[in-house]
Amino acid sequence: MRCFFLIAAVLDFRGRKAGVLMSKNSYWLIIAIAGLGWVISSRISAGPSALADAGSSLKGEVKFEGTPPKGTRIDMSADPLCAKTHPTPITTEDVVVGASGGLANVVVYVSDGLTSRNFQPPQEAAVFTQKGCQYKPHVLAMQANQKLEVVNDDETTHNIHPSPANNREWNMTQPHGAPLEQTFAREEIAIPVKCNVHPWMRGYIAVFKHPYFAVTDKDGKFEVKDLPPGTYTISAWQEKLGTQTQKITIGTGESKSLDFSFKQ
Amino acid sequence: MRIVSWKKTGMHLLMLGTLLAFVQTAHAIPAFARKYGLPCSACHEAWPMLNNFGQTFKDNGYQLGNGRDAPIYQEPSYWPIMFRATPFWHRENNNRQAVDVVAGNPSSGQVESSVTSSGFDLSGVDLITAGTIYNNISFFVQPFIGSNSITLSQAWARLDNLAGSRWLNLKMGKFELDEPISQERQLILNNTGGVYYNYFFTPPGDKNFFQGIGLPQLGVELLGHSGDDSTRYSVAVVSNSNGQTGLPSNQAYDVYANFNQSFETPWFGRQQVGAYGYVGESPTFFQTSGGSPIPGTGMGNRSFYRLGAYGHWFVNKFDFYTFYLHGSDNVFLGNGVAANQPSSLPIGAVGPVWNGGFIEGHYNPTPRLIFTGRYELNRMSRQANPGIRADSGNLDSWTIGYRWYPIMSPRAGLAWTQEYSRVTNAGAAPLSGKDDTHDSYLMGFDFDF
Amino acid sequence: MHTIRLSHLAVVLVSLMSMTASAQESHIDKLTGNAKHGKALYQRYCIFCHGTDGDGRGESAPYLNPKPRDFTKAVFKCRSTPSGSLPLDSDLYDTITRGIHASGMPSWKPLLKQERADLVAYIKTFSSSFQEEKPGEPVVIPAEPPSSPESVKRGADLFQSMNCWACHGKDGRGHGPSAATLTDNQGNPITPFDFTSGRSFKCGETDRDMFRDLVTGLDGTPMPSFVGAMSADQRWDVVHYIRTLSDSKKHSVAKNDASGQ
Numbered sequence: 001m002r003c004f005f006l007i008a009a010v011l012d013f014r015g016r017k018a019g020v021l022m023s024k025n026s027y028w029l030i031i032a033i034a035g036l037g038w039v040i041s042s043r044i045s046a047g048p049s050a051l052a053d054a055g056s057s058l059k060g061e062v063k064f065e066g067t068p069p070k071g072t073r074i075d076m077s078a079d080p081l082c083a084k085t086h087p088t089p090i091t092t093e094d095v096v097v098g099a100s101g102g103l104a105n106v107v108v109y110v111s112d113g114l115t116s117r118n119f120q121p122p123q124e125a126a127v128f129t130q131k132g133c134q135y136k137p138h139v140l141a142m143q144a145n146q147k148l149e150v151v152n153d154d155e156t157t158h159n160i161h162p163s164p165a166n167n168r169e170w171n172m173t174q175p176h177g178a179p180l181e182q183t184f185a186r187e188e189i190a191i192p193v194k195c196n197v198h199p200w201m202r203g204y205i206a207v208f209k210h211p212y213f214a215v216t217d218k219d220g221k222f223e224v225k226d227l228p229p230g231t232y233t234i235s236a237w238q239e240k241l242g243t244q245t246q247k248i249t250i251g252t253g254e255s256k257s258l259d260f261s262f263k264q
Numbered sequence: 265m266r267i268v269s270w271k272k273t274g275m276h277l278l279m280l281g282t283l284l285a286f287v288q289t290a291h292a293i294p295a296f297a298r299k300y301g302l303p304c305s306a307c308h309e310a311w312p313m314l315n316n317f318g319q320t321f322k323d324n325g326y327q328l329g330n331g332r333d334a335p336i337y338q339e340p341s342y343w344p345i346m347f348r349a350t351p352f353w354h355r356e357n358n359n360r361q362a363v364d365v366v367a368g369n370p371s372s373g374q375v376e377s378s379v380t381s382s383g384f385d386l387s388g389v390d391l392i393t394a395g396t397i398y399n400n401i402s403f404f405v406q407p408f409i410g411s412n413s414i415t416l417s418q419a420w421a422r423l424d425n426l427a428g429s430r431w432l433n434l435k436m437g438k439f440e441l442d443e444p445i446s447q448e449r450q451l452i453l454n455n456t457g458g459v460y461y462n463y464f465f466t467p468p469g470d471k472n473f474f475q476g477i478g479l480p481q482l483g484v485e486l487l488g489h490s491g492d493d494s495t496r497y498s499v500a501v502v503s504n505s506n507g508q509t510g511l512p513s514n515q516a517y518d519v520y521a522n523f524n525q526s527f528e529t530p531w532f533g534r535q536q537v538g539a540y541g542y543v544g545e546s547p548t549f550f551q552t553s554g555g556s557p558i559p560g561t562g563m564g565n566r567s568f569y570r571l572g573a574y575g576h577w578f579v580n581k582f583d584f585y586t587f588y589l590h591g592s593d594n595v596f597l598g599n600g601v602a603a604n605q606p607s608s609l610p611i612g613a614v615g616p617v618w619n620g621g622f623i624e625g626h627y628n629p630t631p632r633l634i635f636t637g638r639y640e641l642n643r644m645s646r647q648a649n650p651g652i653r654a655d656s657g658n659l660d661s662w663t664i665g666y667r668w669y670p671i672m673s674p675r676a677g678l679a680w681t682q683e684y685s686r687v688t689n690a691g692a693a694p695l696s697g698k699d700d701t702h703d704s705y706l707m708g709f710d711f712d713f
Numbered sequence: 714m715h716t717i718r719l720s721h722l723a724v725v726l727v728s729l730m731s732m733t734a735s736a737q738e739s740h741i742d743k744l745t746g747n748a749k750h751g752k753a754l755y756q757r758y759c760i761f762c763h764g765t766d767g768d769g770r771g772e773s774a775p776y777l778n779p780k781p782r783d784f785t786k787a788v789f790k791c792r793s794t795p796s797g798s799l800p801l802d803s804d805l806y807d808t809i810t811r812g813i814h815a816s817g818m819p820s821w822k823p824l825l826k827q828e829r830a831d832l833v834a835y836i837k838t839f840s841s842s843f844q845e846e847k848p849g850e851p852v853v854i855p856a857e858p859p860s861s862p863e864s865v866k867r868g869a870d871l872f873q874s875m876n877c878w879a880c881h882g883k884d885g886r887g888h889g890p891s892a893a894t895l896t897d898n899q900g901n902p903i904t905p906f907d908f909t910s911g912r913s914f915k916c917g918e919t920d921r922d923m924f925r926d927l928v929t930g931l932d933g934t935p936m937p938s939f940v941g942a943m944s945a946d947q948r949w950d951v952v953h954y955i956r957t958l959s960d961s962k963k964h965s966v967a968k969n970d971a972s973g974q
Contacts, residue, residue, distance in 0.1 A: 078890035079879065157876040159937035168842075169788050169898055170797025171930050171937040173875060178941050182797070196935035197879040199894035301773030301817050303761040317758070320823040331815040331912060492822045528825045631757045674761055674773050 055253035058224040062106045062216050062236055065263035068097035074200045081156035082133035082198060093138045093202070094240045102220020103262055105139040106238045107190060107206045109213035110224070111245065113232030119210050121146035125181070128193075128205065130158045130174070135193060135203030139239070141213045142205065144187055150180040158198065162205060164191040171196075189237055204239055229254075236260040296321075296395070297674035299338060300328060304672050304712075305631035309583075311669075311677060311712065312348075312449040313626075313634075316526075316534065320493040325402035325424030325433060326395050334399045344395035350453060352681075352708020355382035359701045360693035376695045387453065390417070400424040404439070417448075418480050431488030438507050440480045442487060442498035442522045444538055444574040445585050445624070447478040451636045454706035457663035457685025460622065461640055462589045467616040468656045469648045471600030472568055472593050473504060473513050473546040477520065480507045498522045504544055504562070514562030518544030526576075533578040541571035549602035564603030566594035572621075581628050588621040598648035610649040617646040618657065632669040636683075638662070653697075658690035667710070677712035739802040739834035744826055746802075751835025754828055762817055767839035769899070777817045780901055782933075787840035788898060790931040791916035796938035798849030799842060805833045807917075814913035852928045854921050855945050860953040868954025871947055880905040880935060885958040898933040905935070908958040923952045 071091030076082040096104040126142035128135060131153040142148060150160050152174045160180070161171040166188040174180050184191070190206035206213070214222040224234075231249045241262040250256050297304055304311050307318025314322065327333040335344075361379040366372035388411065394404040406418040420437030440448050443463070452458050463478030483502030489495065500520040504513045524538030547562025572589040595601075598616040601608045622640035640661040647654060665683025672678075684705045692700035739746035755763075762781040764771040769783035782789070791808045792800040809829045812820035821829060837843040858864070872878060872885075882889040885908035897903045906914065916926055927948045930938030939948065 079876070157874060157942065159876075159935075161935065161937065163898060168797040168846075169786075169932055170795075171932065171935070172796055173930075173937040173939045173942040175875065175942050180941055196895060196937070197876040197891055199891050300819070301762055301771075301777050302819070303757075305757045306761075317821070317823040328812075328819040330812050330817070330819050332817070492824075528827065530827075533827065534825055630753075 056225070056227050056229070056250055057255045058227055058234070058248070058250060058258060059255065060108070060222060060258040060260070062103045062108070062220045062222065062238075062260040062262065063101050064095070064097045064103040064220075065101075065261055068101075069095050069264065071095070076133055076198070076200065079133065079156055079198060081154065085132040085154070090132075090134070092200070093134070095238075096138070096218070098219045100219065102216070102218070103238065103241075104216055104218045104220060105137070105204075106216040106220070106222070106236050106260070106262075107139060107141050107213060108216065108222045108224065108234060108236045108260070109141070109189070109206070109208060110210065110227070110232050111235040113230055114210055114212070114228075119143065122211070125149040127151060128160075128203070130154055130160070130195070130201075133158075133195075133198050133201060135201060137203075137215065139190065139204045139206065139215050141215050142184075142207055143211055144185055144207050144209050145183055148182045148184070148205070150174060150182065152176050152178065152180075156197075158195045158201075160193065161196055162191045162193045164188055167191065167207070190239070206237070234258060236262075238262055296326065296344075299342065299344070299395070300332070301674055303631075303674055304669075304677050309626070309628055310451065310631070310634035310667055311679070313451055314446070314449060316493055320489070323433070323487065323489040323493060323496065324430065325400060325422055327400070327402070327424065333396055335396060343393075345391070345393040346713060348390040348392070348710070348712050350387035350708055350710045351384070352387070352453070352706050353382070353384050354454060354704060354706040354708070355380065356455060357703050359703075360696065360698060362694040374695060376693055376698075386411070397421075429488075430491065433487045435485040435487065436483075438480050438482050438509075439485060439500075441477055441500055441502075441520050441542075442485065442496075443477060444522065444524075444540055444587055445576075448480075451626075451634065451667055452638070452663055452665055452683055452685065453681065453708075453710070454665075454683050454685050454704035456687050456702050456704040457638065457661065457665070457683060460587075461642060461659060461661060461687070462587065462620040462622060465591065465618070465620060465642055465657075467591075467593065467598060467618060467644060467648060468652050469600060470593055470598050470616060471548075472597040473506070473562070474518070474544055474568060475506045477540075477542050477570060481505070481518075481520070482507055482509065483517070494526045494528075496522075496524050504546055511560035513560065514545065514547040514565055515560075516545040516562075516565050518542065524574075532580075534576075535578060536576040537573070538575070539571075539573045541569060543567070543569045543571075546597055548596045549604060564596070566596045566603055568593040568597055583626050583628070585624045586621070587623070588619070590617075590619050592617045593648075595648065610651060612650040613648060614646055616644065616648040618642060618644045622661075632672055633666065635664075635666045637664045653691050655690040656692075659687055661685065661687040665706075677710075679710040679712075680708075681710060682707040737834060737838070739806070739830055739837065741803045741806045741830050741833065744830040746827070746830030746832070746834035748831070748834040748838050750828075751831035751833070754824075754832050755835050758821070758824075759832070767836065773817070778901075779816050779897070779903065780899060781817065783899065784836050784839035786898070786933075787842035788933040790933055792848075792929050792932070793851040793925055794849040794929060795852070795940065796930040796932055799846055801848050801851060802830075802833050802837075805836060806830060809833065811917060813915050814918075816915075852925055854924055854928075857920055857924070857952075858946065858949055860956070864950045864953045865957055866954075867947070868950035868952070871943065871951050872954055875939065875942060875951075877951075881908065885909055885955065895935045897935075903934055908955050911959040920949075920952050920956070923955065924948055927951065 071093065073089050073091055076086060098104060121143040125147035126140055127149045128140050129151040133154055152158055155176050157173060157175040159171060159173045163169060166186045167184045170182060172180055184207040187209045188207045190204040193203040193205055195201040212224050212227055214224050216222045227250055229250060229252045233245050233247055235243050235245045237243045244260050246258060248256060248258055307314060307321055309315040321328060357378060357380045359378045360376040362374045363377040363379065364370055364372055365375055389409040390406060391409060392406045396402050402424055403421045404418055408415050408417045416438065418439055420435050420439040422433060422435040424433045426432035426434060440446065447460055447463055460478060464476035466472060481502040482505055483500055485498060485500035487498040501517050504516055504518050520542045522538065522540040524536055526534050526536035529535055545565035545567050548564035548566055550557035550563065551561035552558065570589055570591045574585065574587040577584045593616050595609065595613050595615040596603045599609055599613050620642035622638055624638040627635040642659045644657045663683065663685040665681060667679045667681045669677060669679050686701060686703035688699050688701045690699055691697050737748040760771060761773045762771040762777060763769055763784065767784035769781040771781060774781050787799060789800045792804045794800055806829055809821045809832055812818050878889055879891045880889045880895065881887055887905040887907040889905065892905050895903050914923060916922055927939045930936055
């Protein structure tokens, strides 16, 4: 709304520079402002459905080259309620490679090419669960201002403590079953999340302004649906191995395939 | 008479410019700032002058009260010691001094002449170690290293916050009295303006052992203050010795008290008012042995007092002290006559009475620059005997100066100062009985490490 | 001759004012602080720890532990607003007045009330968050029920089930199993509070302050908010239990206590 005033001020200034402000000039001024306001407001309410094209699909696989690193064993003995959920100790999840070399937990997203407009966040909440004293999913991707629902499925009490660089930092304790809802207002790839009570717990939440993202599954596979036609830069972010980018052009209703490959 | 020549001004500016070219932040260390990481300007309006935060810190026993005060929380390498040295250039002038007509020939007669001297000089080094020995036990030791002697300016220990109360703090040793404005921490260094005359004034003909409230005294002091130092009181009981050890005077005790209250006013900030008084007894003669007085056996004690009121006013970046003193010495003290020989008093002898005061203003645009101006005066209202000129002892003194602090960090401090002071003593010219004027010009550095 | 449309002028003025007004001022009770005055005060008192840019990188900062607050992040420990929210002006004012115990932040009570309000106004200018967001609703602290052995026992059980011991240790000394891994939001190691020390807490020393800390959490540190985790009565129970961990009579909150170790 601020730019509305600014534009009015600029038009006013120009009008005054031209000489005495005649009533005819101010009539055109009002029309111009109204027209501008209509255009702005119509853009604000535009959702992806107004301009997206149903049916396009960007699929692919993210692979890990070379021998997958062994995770470090996690010792949960400090909290017996955690230890008993894993009779065999689990390992850290910073690089998780599937049976056929697929790299899990990679966030694939559009980083450039979308004309800037506002996307409404989806109504359903993104869910981040604490189970077995681990975060599930290990990496969550969601939209800015989308509801984040945090669930504690463990008997023990956790605190959930994101450490954002571009969003407000908060830190909430959550006993078993207690509801917790939060949100992130700004795009950030990605926010590390920890639990101070259980220091081995580590997760990430990637927050996007737009809905064109996906997280690779345990086989490294992803699909980004309903991308509008255009040329885009697609990025793939992994918590330890960094970010890679590729350019792609996708047409109306087209299915395209895109692969990424990370190595140590 | 010349104040500062334009040539000199140009030279000073050149020196200033050269100094600026070489300024860089230091990483060496002075005491309290280093201990807490605060800058000098947090406690000092412009060091050495304290602001309210610094005065509160001092009244608290050099403790911030944040749980980090006791030495046990400091690194072992931290040592609460600092030194202060002031090398400077100055020019002194006395406009009516008795001088032999022919230099080297005392029988050639004398005339009154203007006498000038100038050159580089050094103030000596103040070595100060101060702080806390433990929670609520503070100390302050200040030897002064002069050119050929070391004297102990102050040395005291203090039990702070007795019974957990900030209204009870007991100081013992040799200490500066809780003066309205501190003589030790004033901003002017030169010979003429570097003293508050009212703190040291003795009337003409007066032989009072007491030399003024400006000298550190030996005794005990009870001080109390509110949490933000808006209310303060101080009561000291001291020996009548001017701070000299070895019991030189009598066996009586003098009392000094000071009380002040400050208010926060809308728009203008803090304003403070206060009142003080020093009441004592000085000896008028001593027991003798073989005609020589035996120190400490002072007898024939006669009383004297100094009392007055003051204010500290703030307007934006200006602040002013207004100070008033009323002094009175007993007739025997005023005429230097032993109390056991009243017949030796001159006819018409009375106790001298005088009134004095000063107004000192500061302009402090940034924490690194302060301008000072002062006007001080003293007027005798009653001389000790009719033989003394009515205006003898009257004086007027003016001072102007500034201090600039190019380096001010929690590690070290450096000030550049220029100041000019002048004092006129009524009728003090030795031959003509005219007014005698001294003036001093000083410029130099003040190092604080 | 130009005809200046009052409406247009008003529009420009109003938009300018709305952009600048709240950022340059603070409001605490009847006081209005001004950031321009606060800047001069900041340069006298605060700059060597908190830095010229308010980022906590003053000249003394490398030698201080804990590190001075980075105002540019607008994350503050001592607030009366929910976790993740900006503090109220009065929260910043209280922190300046009280200082933070066992840290380099002294109590600035000797400064005038107006001066402290001016400092709050200036500190808010270091982060654009104060212009873009509003602080959350302040915590309502209900009346404290009296302590009792039952309340203390319930508090002890909650200390266990809420996993307070994981950081603060079973004895409350601050050496729980997680303690060595804890860092603040700048990545510096941070130790949990030692409840046995009898020291003042960081954000005030009364039971009400402790209750409030449990609700708001100490943002920027590992200490979370327990607002959804416990009811008000349960929080009072925890407060009562924690009081028993230290010999609190030794360090009662006497008005005259100047040095409070």
